[in-house]
Amino acid sequence: MQDKLLDRVEISIGGLKHRAWESYEIDSDLLTPADAWRVTLAQTELAIPPGVTPGAPVIVSIVRGTSEQDAQSTEVIMRGALDSREHSVSKRGHELMLSGRDGAGVLLDCSGPILSGQQLSLAQVVAQIVSPLGISASRVRIEASNARLREKINTEPGDTAWDSLRRVCEANGLWAWFEPDGTLVIGGPRYDAPPVATLALDGGDARTNNILQIKESFNIAERFSEVTVLGQAHAIGAGAGQQSGRHRVKVVVKDSGVSGLRPKTVVDHEAINETIAGARGRKIISDSRLKSYTLSVLVAGHRTESGLLWKPGQRIALRCQPLSLDGVYFLMARRFIGNKSGGQTTQLTLKEDGVWTLDAHPSQRKHRRGKNSLPGKVLDVVPGASK
Numbered sequence: 001m002q003d004k005l006l007d008r009v010e011i012s013i014g015g016l017k018h019r020a021w022e023s024y025e026i027d028s029d030l031l032t033p034a035d036a037w038r039v040t041l042a043q044t045e046l047a048i049p050p051g052v053t054p055g056a057p058v059i060v061s062i063v064r065g066t067s068e069q070d071a072q073s074t075e076v077i078m079r080g081a082l083d084s085r086e087h088s089v090s091k092r093g094h095e096l097m098l099s100g101r102d103g104a105g106v107l108l109d110c111s112g113p114i115l116s117g118q119q120l121s122l123a124q125v126v127a128q129i130v131s132p133l134g135i136s137a138s139r140v141r142i143e144a145s146n147a148r149l150r151e152k153i154n155t156e157p158g159d160t161a162w163d164s165l166r167r168v169c170e171a172n173g174l175w176a177w178f179e180p181d182g183t184l185v186i187g188g189p190r191y192d193a194p195p196v197a198t199l200a201l202d203g204g205d206a207r208t209n210n211i212l213q214i215k216e217s218f219n220i221a222e223r224f225s226e227v228t229v230l231g232q233a234h235a236i237g238a239g240a241g242q243q244s245g246r247h248r249v250k251v252v253v254k255d256s257g258v259s260g261l262r263p264k265t266v267v268d269h270e271a272i273n274e275t276i277a278g279a280r281g282r283k284i285i286s287d288s289r290l291k292s293y294t295l296s297v298l299v300a301g302h303r304t305e306s307g308l309l310w311k312p313g314q315r316i317a318l319r320c321q322p323l324s325l326d327g328v329y330f331l332m333a334r335r336f337i338g339n340k341s342g343g344q345t346t347q348l349t350l351k352e353d354g355v356w357t358l359d360a361h362p363s364q365r366k367h368r369r370g371k372n373s374l375p376g377k378v379l380d381v382v383p384g385a386s387k
Helices: 104-109 122-133 161-171 274-292
Strands: 006-013 016-018 023-029 036-043 057-065 073-090 093-102 140-142 175-178 184-187 197-200 213-218 226-233 246-255 263-267 293-300 315-320 325-339 343-352 378-381
Touching (some): 073 104, 104 122, 104 175, 122 184, 226 274, 274 293, 274 343, 315 343
Antiparallel strands (some): 006 057, 023 036, 293 343, 315 325, 325 343
């Protein structure tokens, strides 16, 4: 009979590799800029190699084999750097704790360059922000059908590189994250991808129940039945080329999934027309719905039944009779957990499918003057609909 394949977390740092950890946690979350990892090692005697120093490049991999020494396959799940090293000694021996983040860590910590330019493509703007911090343009991939030119781009002194990158992405209705191979991706969710697995806890045949624990959370705090966005556009230029300003730009976006009246009004000086105001309103509605509902699912191991590693962005079919759940959900975050006493598990954070949406919200930093214009429109949207 074939030996059962085991997954081991391998940390490559300072030219060395280690797999026999006392415990580990490896996080990946689409809404958190930097994915993080943490491992601990306990031994009676321990000499730390000189290459294991904060700032050292790190590769985190999942190695699959039939034993701790055997390696039939290796999958890189994160590239980044060592942030912290803690070494404690007691009568019982040594304990070493290492932790770090992926490539977004340096973008979060460090200030970005001060940029000012016109007629730049999205790829050019992103490259100017991340290249000074060691992320080459060849390691950037833009997954967008319309990476349009920006009329003007400005960054503020003191902004972190991530702040600048986030604003540029949001201006194009996109988001940024790092792939396991270290590639910076500018894109968005794919709700047309087929589910990668089926999870079940329905009280039937124990062989079909692969959920260890499931928790459903509802929260109405910061959930709104309607959002009103108010904006204006000031006049530009003078003489024959002058563009008149607009006041009373107004858009109302409603969430039909909220019962009762829970209104919110937002004044946005960058909402110069109904299109931008509507995008801002839809973003607030979708964000509020995203926060209000969460499924936390604990499963054994780190892979789907077909052998895929769990990864944010996947869609998962889920069935749970006690909670009356039967549908497809979006995997927003996952945490690989392992320790010698409790084995290997994965914590999955699921959201409603199609709720996380990204609308373009251009940044308009100029101050303009103008006169009143027409009132805005009233829109009614259902945030749960897929793109």
